[in-house]
Amino acid sequence: MKKNEHAGSRILLVEDEENLAKGLDYNLSEEGYVVTRAENGKQALELFAQNEFDLIVLDIMLPYLDGFAVAEKIREKAPQIPILILTARAGAIDRVRGLQLGADDYLTKPFHLQELLLRIQGMLTRKKWYKEITSDQPRYRFGDNEINFADLTARAGKQKLQLTQREAMVLRHLIDNKGRLVSRKELLEKVWNTSSEVETRTVDNFIVRLRKYFEPNPAEPIYIKSVRSAGYMFSELSQQHRKRKPKES
Amino acid sequence: MKRLRFLFHPVLVFVFAQLAWLSLLGLWIYWYVSNYIIFNQVGDKISPQLISAKTNILALIGGLVLLLAILTGMYLIFIYLNRQLNITKLYDNFIANVTHELKSPLTSIQLYLETLNCRQVPSSKQKEFFALMMKDADRLKHLIDSILEISGLEKKRIAYNFHLYEADSIIKTVIAESVDQFRLEEKAVRVTGSVEGQCVLDRDALKIVFDNLLDNAIKYSRESVQIAIHLAHTPKSVIIEFRDQGIGMAAKEQKKVFDKFHRIYSPEIPNVKGTGLGLYWVKEIIKYHGGSISVSSEGLGCGSLFTIELPIYQASKTHYMNRLLKLTQRRKKQQGAYHEKE
Numbered sequence: 001m002k003k004n005e006h007a008g009s010r011i012l013l014v015e016d017e018e019n020l021a022k023g024l025d026y027n028l029s030e031e032g033y034v035v036t037r038a039e040n041g042k043q044a045l046e047l048f049a050q051n052e053f054d055l056i057v058l059d060i061m062l063p064y065l066d067g068f069a070v071a072e073k074i075r076e077k078a079p080q081i082p083i084l085i086l087t088a089r090a091g092a093i094d095r096v097r098g099l100q101l102g103a104d105d106y107l108t109k110p111f112h113l114q115e116l117l118l119r120i121q122g123m124l125t126r127k128k129w130y131k132e133i134t135s136d137q138p139r140y141r142f143g144d145n146e147i148n149f150a151d152l153t154a155r156a157g158k159q160k161l162q163l164t165q166r167e168a169m170v171l172r173h174l175i176d177n178k179g180r181l182v183s184r185k186e187l188l189e190k191v192w193n194t195s196s197e198v199e200t201r202t203v204d205n206f207i208v209r210l211r212k213y214f215e216p217n218p219a220e221p222i223y224i225k226s227v228r229s230a231g232y233m234f235s236e237l238s239q240q241h242r243k244r245k246p247k248e249s
Numbered sequence: 250m251k252r253l254r255f256l257f258h259p260v261l262v263f264v265f266a267q268l269a270w271l272s273l274l275g276l277w278i279y280w281y282v283s284n285y286i287i288f289n290q291v292g293d294k295i296s297p298q299l300i301s302a303k304t305n306i307l308a309l310i311g312g313l314v315l316l317l318a319i320l321t322g323m324y325l326i327f328i329y330l331n332r333q334l335n336i337t338k339l340y341d342n343f344i345a346n347v348t349h350e351l352k353s354p355l356t357s358i359q360l361y362l363e364t365l366n367c368r369q370v371p372s373s374k375q376k377e378f379f380a381l382m383m384k385d386a387d388r389l390k391h392l393i394d395s396i397l398e399i400s401g402l403e404k405k406r407i408a409y410n411f412h413l414y415e416a417d418s419i420i421k422t423v424i425a426e427s428v429d430q431f432r433l434e435e436k437a438v439r440v441t442g443s444v445e446g447q448c449v450l451d452r453d454a455l456k457i458v459f460d461n462l463l464d465n466a467i468k469y470s471r472e473s474v475q476i477a478i479h480l481a482h483t484p485k486s487v488i489i490e491f492r493d494q495g496i497g498m499a500a501k502e503q504k505k506v507f508d509k510f511h512r513i514y515s516p517e518i519p520n521v522k523g524t525g526l527g528l529y530w531v532k533e534i535i536k537y538h539g540g541s542i543s544v545s546s547e548g549l550g551c552g553s554l555f556t557i558e559l560p561i562y563q564a565s566k567t568h569y570m571n572r573l574l575k576l577t578q579r580r581k582k583q584q585g586a587y588h589e590k591e
Contacts, residue, residue, distance in 0.1 A: 019381045023360040030368060061349060088352040109356035113363040127426050 006124040007032025009054040014044040014070065015086070016062050024057070031117060034111035041065025048074055053081065055123055058103070060087040060094065068101055075102035080130070080153050082123040082167060086111065104165065126191070130169055140175055142223060144237050145214045147171065156214050163213075168192060170206045174224060174234035207232055259334070263327045268322065274316055281309060342510035343431045346524045350392050354385035368442040395526055402533045409537065410452045411573040413562060416448040416487045417480065423452065424478060427459040431467060433474060438463075444487045446561040449570040454534045461527040462555055467494035468523070469553075485565035486540070491555040497546040498553060506544055507532040535559070539573075 011033045015021040021037055026158075028035045036051065038044035040063040050057075060067035071083055085098045090108040098106050105119055130149075137152035147154045152168050154161040163171075166210065169191045174182055184200040192202075207226075211218040225233050296335045357547040361378045364370060370378065421440060428438045466476050475494040483490060498506065498513060511527035535542045546552065560566040 017357065019385055020353065020357040020360065022381065023357060023364060023378070026374070027360070027364055067302075088349045088356070109352045110359045111356065113360060113367065 003034045004121065006121060008034065009124055010034045010036065010052065012036050012038060012044065012047060012053040012056045014038045014056065014058045014062065014067065016040055016059060027113060027117070041067065041070045044070050045073055054127065055082045055084065055120060057086055060085060060089050068097060070096065071101045071103050082127050084123060084221050108161060126169065130165065134172065154213065163214055166168050167210060169207060171210055174232060178234045178236065181231050181233050186231070259330065266323060270316065270320055281322045287480045295488050314392060333456065339510055340526060346510055346512065347396070350524050351389065354388045357385045358382050370419050392524065397532065399526060399530055402537065409454065409573070409577060411449050411451050411577040413447050413574065414450050416444045416446050419450060419452065420480060420489065423455050424459055427456060427463050431463050432461065436479065437474045440478045444480045444482040446482060446564065448487055448559050449562055449573050450538060459535055465496050465527060471496035483559065486561055487559045489557040491557070492552060494552045497549050497551040499549055503544050503546060507542070539569050
């Protein structure tokens, strides 16, 4: 296996099946990660409160407190920590619930080792990249909108919003390339770290959501413009018409 | 609209339908009786042939029979549908419980196989991985066996091996084997009392009963396991009291714990994994032995007391016990004949 650029990352492994936990612990440690194991939901929250982690691998059917509750409580405290749900529950309702509660990825058992390791790497890569691009400019304003990339909060006029990390990443990438055409493929590569499961339509769905949040009229976008069959472009030219200067802090 | 939804519950719909039919029947009889005299009088005047007493009585009885047939039909359909609904619920529980129980060991085996395939694993670790895989394979085998055994038990196809035993020694021996299997400390399980008399038992089935009770006591004990087993007898039965210091159960759960696929979900208790088949299996085995099992608990955190009652041979259910012994003999003969043919 290749050398891992994220070696040293701290992973909280929440899994009550001892045999499986041992195997996961061994593999993650072999990849260079520092693994801390929790056997139940309560212990996971205790460990999370006492230590710093870069990623959480979370089972759902856990003693005392299930994985959904753990994800929810962790999300309240740390909106940015990547959470990978690893569970035997493969139903669409469970998947949606897990993702709605803030999990970044959902992998069902039995899984392939390589796939799990790649997903973890991808999540850590995105986390690192997001940290890098937001560290120097955590706040950005355009029109009546203000986005705080550090805590993923936003304000559109008087309305307050909580963004998901992916929404923030799409927006950040468009803003960083303001005035330049960004293709769907590029967004997939940069934000989704190219996943075969994600289609270009997913990008369009995210754009629709962002327009709904920040455009005065989502049907006629002035900030996030479509370039027919090519991609999207972030523009603040419209504000010149309003004779308002965008502020950056 | 949600408030009115209860009106469409199958039981309520069935009761309304039955009431409607019975009201119709009552009205019809009332109408018939009250108009019978007038009919007769008017009919006699208009045309004496119009009213024939014989035809009327036949029509009345025929009508009643038809109505009763319809009522019976509706009742049978209702019973059948209700059973189907219960089966669907059981099926959902089965899928939820068993899928997880099957997937977990399978995931673990797959993970170790892929690990051994992708990495240079040192030989000491390899041995550890093989041992873990064997453990998971055993777990899968145990699960599949129990599902098949229960299916056989329900269809009365199970190949039981009943023999007459001295109750005291066989029960104590089987308990000791189970305790040994779970590697419990000696002081964790205390056996007191004794019984007199003989019982018709299947040794292996009895072990399944104690294995399941011990397994539950271990899984549902927060700290160290403490089990007290007391043996006693009445003139007709052997009584085994199995008391654990586990988390116990609420009163409403006590009736349901022996139901197939029933699991107790509560945030106050550890979310123990399982199929929901263990206690159902125990109940079916005891029932097949002509005995009974019940549970009592003073509530959450107060432990549970399982009481098993088994009939003493020649003192109770003698006919049934003899039948069990005969079934075992017949099966052995059949097996012998089959082996000779081979």
